[in-house]
Amino acid sequence: MKKISVLALILALSISLTGCVGGELKLYNAFNKMQDVTSIESDMEMDFTFETEGFSEEEQLMLEQVSAMVNNSKITMNQKAQYNKEKTVGQAQVDMNMDFGGMVMPMNVWVDMDMSTDELKMKEIIKMPQMLMNSMVPNDPEKQYLVLDMGQMMKEESKELNFNELMKFSKEFQPKLAEFMKEIQKDFKPDLKIVEEKGSKVVNKEMLNIYELKLNDATLKELVKYAVNYSLDKKEVVEFIKEYMNTVMKVVTIPEAEKKAAEAEIKQGLEDLEKQLPEFKVKFNEFMDKYEDVKILGDKGIVIEFGINKDGYIVHEVGNIDLRIDLGQIAEVVGEKAPEMKGIIKLGISYTSKSYNINSKDVKVEMPKVDEKNSIDYMKMMEMQMKQIEQLQQAPAK
Numbered sequence: 594m595k596k597i598s599v600l601a602l603i604l605a606l607s608i609s610l611t612g613c614v615g616g617e618l619k620l621y622n623a624f625n626k627m628q629d630v631t632s633i634e635s636d637m638e639m640d641f642t643f644e645t646e647g648f649s650e651e652e653q654l655m656l657e658q659v660s661a662m663v664n665n666s667k668i669t670m671n672q673k674a675q676y677n678k679e680k681t682v683g684q685a686q687v688d689m690n691m692d693f694g695g696m697v698m699p700m701n702v703w704v705d706m707d708m709s710t711d712e713l714k715m716k717e718i719i720k721m722p723q724m725l726m727n728s729m730v731p732n733d734p735e736k737q738y739l740v741l742d743m744g745q746m747m748k749e750e751s752k753e754l755n756f757n758e759l760m761k762f763s764k765e766f767q768p769k770l771a772e773f774m775k776e777i778q779k780d781f782k783p784d785l786k787i788v789e790e791k792g793s794k795v796v797n798k799e800m801l802n803i804y805e806l807k808l809n810d811a812t813l814k815e816l817v818k819y820a821v822n823y824s825l826d827k828k829e830v831v832e833f834i835k836e837y838m839n840t841v842m843k844v845v846t847i848p849e850a851e852k853k854a855a856e857a858e859i860k861q862g863l864e865d866l867e868k869q870l871p872e873f874k875v876k877f878n879e880f881m882d883k884y885e886d887v888k889i890l891g892d893k894g895i896v897i898e899f900g901i902n903k904d905g906y907i908v909h910e911v912g913n914i915d916l917r918i919d920l921g922q923i924a925e926v927v928g929e930k931a932p933e934m935k936g937i938i939k940l941g942i943s944y945t946s947k948s949y950n951i952n953s954k955d956v957k958v959e960m961p962k963v964d965e966k967n968s969i970d971y972m973k974m975m976e977m978q979m980k981q982i983e984q985l986q987q988a989p990a991k
Contacts, residue, residue, distance in 0.1 A: 617787070617788045619790070619802075619804065619901070620788050620804045620806070620899060620901070620907075622905065623899070623901045623905055623906065623907050624907065625771075626905050626906060627906060627907055628771070630906070630951055630952060631675065631676050631677065631678060631952055632674065632675040632676070632950065632951070632952055632953055632954070632956040633672075633673070633674055633948055633949075633950065633951050633952075633956065634671070634672065634673045634674075634948070634949055634950040634956050635671070635672045635946060635947065635948040635949070636669075636670070636671050636672075636946065636947055637668075637669070637670045637672070637944060637945070637946040638667065638668070638669050638670075638944065638945050638946075639667065639668040639669075639670075639942065639943070639944040640666070640667055640942075640943050640944070641663050641664070641666050641940070641941065641942055641943075642663070642664055642939075642940070642941035642943075643659060643660045643663035643664055643938075643939070643940055643941075644660065644938075644939040645660065645936060645937065645938050645939070646936065646937050646939075647921070647935055647936040647937050648935070648936035649936075652936065661694060662693055662694035663694075663940075665692075665693075665694045665695065666691075666692060666693050666694060667691075667692045668689065668690070668691050668692070669689070669690045670687060670688070670689045670690075671687070671688045672685070672686070672687050672688075673685065673686045673956050673957070673958050674686075674956070674958070675956050675957075675958055677709075679709070680767070681706075681707070681708040681709040682706065682707050682708070682709050683704075683706050684703070684704065684705050684706070684958035684960065685703070685704045685958060686701070686702070686703050686704075686958045686959070687701065687702045687703075688701050689701070689702075698722040698724075698725075699722060700719070700720065700721060700722060701719070701720040702717065702718070702719050702720075703717070703718040703719075703958065703960050703961060704716070704717050704718075705717075705718075705960055712744065713743065713744045714744045715742075715743035715744050716740065716741070716742050716743065716744065717740070717741040717743065718738050718739070718740050718741075718960070718961060718963060718968070719738065719739040719740075719741070720737055720738055720739075720961070721739060723737075726739070729974060729978075730969055730974065730977075733969075735966055735967060736967065736968060736969050737967050737968065738961065738963050738967060738968035738969075739968070739969060739971055739974070740963055740968050740969070740970050740971060741970075741971045742970065742971075746972065766837075766840070769836075773829070773833050776829060777823075777824070777827055777829055777830065781820075781823055783815070783816060783819040783820075785812055785815060785816060785819075787806055787807060787808060787812060787816070788804055788805070788806050788807075789804065789805050789807070790802070790803075790804055791803040791804060791805050791898070794900075796900050796908075796909045796947075797908075797909065797947055797949075799902060799908070800903070801900035801901060801902055801908065801909055802900070802901045803898060803899070803900055803901075804898070804899045804901065805896065805897070805898050805899075806895070806896070806897045806899065807894065807895070807896050807897075808890070808894050808895040809890060809894040809895075810888050810889055810890040810891075810894065812894075813889065813890060813894075813895070814881065814884075814885065814889070817881070818878070818881045821877055822874060822877075822878070825870050825873065825874045825877075826874075831863070831866070831867055831870075834863065834866075835863055838859050838863065839859075842855065842856055842859065883926055884926060886922070887919065887922045887923055887926055888917050888919055888922065889916065889917070889918075890914075890915055890916060890917060891915035891916065891917035891939060891941075892915065893913060893915035893941075894915055895912075895913070895914050895915070896912070896913050897910060897911070897912040897913075898910065898911040898912070904951070906948070906951050907948065908947060908948045908949065908951070909946070909947055909948075910944070910945065910946040910947075911944070911945050911946075912942075912943065912944050912945075912946075913941070913942070913943045914941065914942040914943075915939075915941055916938075916939070916940040916941070916942070917937065917938070917939050917940075918937065918938040918939075918940075919937045920934035920935055920936050920937070920938070921934060921935045921936070921937075
């Protein structure tokens with residue numbers, strides 16, 4: 594479980610797939626360097642705003658209830674993670690506190706992973722808010738933890754999966770993906786300036802180099818349009834998809850005759866996909882042109898401040914996202930097929946994040962002690978709930 598990034602998708606589009614000049618290059622290098630961290634701790638705080646306008650009186654009354662809860666909501670989070678250099682062994686912990694309009698819901702998650710041997714060991718332990726836990730296991734108030742044993746679940750599915758190939762795939766795919774991203778971004782050069790160097794300043798008693806990422810509605814759409822067109826024109830993208838699908842077939846264990854048929858079907862599907870790419874590109878561009886004037890972002894757009902320390906790591910983030918959904922605009926573009934809609938929804942997201950103890954031995958993840966008394970296995974809980982549903986369905990009607 595690596596450090597959670599609030600804007601992972603936006604960063605993927607705007608940093609790892611930029612022309613990499615000036616501020617973009619320095620931020621891109623820092624973003625890549627964060628992927629090699631072996632231990633880290635971070636704190637994050639997130640707030641929300643919610644506004645609506647133009648709805649009917651009845652709809653507005655319901656939306657005001659949502660607004661009252663969202664506008665008084667806050668999420669705080671502390672994360673710890675420690676890995677070996679190969680990222681095959683590690684532990685992580687997330688302590689989260691969610692406050693929804695005064696209703697406080699604490700939650701904790703621990704992950705224990707070992708992919709260094711032929712036997713996968715991965716266990717996730719979740720401590721839910723007691724109110725939710727009581728609703729999931731109503732007859733046992735001592736249950737505090739929900740346990741997902743992924744290693745055990747994989748063993749039970751071993752008849753359909755080649756476990757050794759799956760482990761090999763898990764270990765090898767991440768570096769291949771990283772190399773693929775580096776390769777395809779070499780000549781990715783949209784004519785957009787989205788990252789600006791802002792000098793240096795002291796943050797949390799540390800001198801940092803500051804970079805600002807800024808996107809408005811128009812530049813976000815232009816970036817997405819460029820990225821998709823670029824990907825559709827690159828043969829390397831199709832080749833990577835082919836390699837991925839061929840690797841997946843090695844993981845699946847099915848009779849040889851069925852496997853050959855499936856491989857032939859996948860091969861034909863990829864060939865058809867390659868032939869259909871020009872048509873898909875035309876349709877995609879038509880879609881983007883059609884929605885050019887339909888706003889996704891409000892006037893403030895997306896603004897994120899990044900702070901990079903002397904070692905080249907991103908240790909400070911302050912972000913603001915201004916989303917705007919105009920249902921009337923969407924209905925107008927869709928035309929007769931869309932139901933009658935009107936009203937505007939404005940959602941604001943702001944967050945701050947700081948990272949510390951990078952590659953430090955001081956980061957300690959303490960896994961909770963779980964047993965049959967204080968925890969329940971996720972699969973067992975699902976079986977219990979299915980039996981309860983069946984019993985209710987079979988019960989005679991009164």
